[in-house]
Amino acid sequence: MEILDASAxxxxxxxxxxxxxxxxxxxxxxxxxxxxxxxxxQDIPAYVSxxxxxxxxxxxxxxxLILTITKAP
Numbered sequence: 001m002e003i004l005d006a007s008a009x010x011x012x013x014x015x016x017x018x019x020x021x022x023x024x025x026x027x028x029x030x031x032x033x034x035x036x037x038x039x040x041x042q043d044i045p046a047y048v049s050x051x052x053x054x055x056x057x058x059x060x061x062x063x064x065l066i067l068t069i070t071k072a073p
Contacts, residue, residue, distance in 0.1 A: 002031050003034070004021065006033060019047075
């Protein structure tokens with residue numbers, strides 16, 4: 001599983017990086033994503049779900065959101 005620590009980045013950079021990862025990833029690959037930016041915390045789960053990729057919230061303490069994204073076939 002790859003890990004992308006985007007906790008220091010502001011929108012739209014985390015979303016751009018997730019889009020690039022999804023484009024390059026093979027079906028079934030997983031990405032652990034760490035986010036703090038308020039916009040990214042809302043936009044990325046919505047985008048990933050809309051594109052049909054499974055997404056799981058691993059942790060959310062109100063400050064840090066940790067997601068696991070699985071590339072769909």
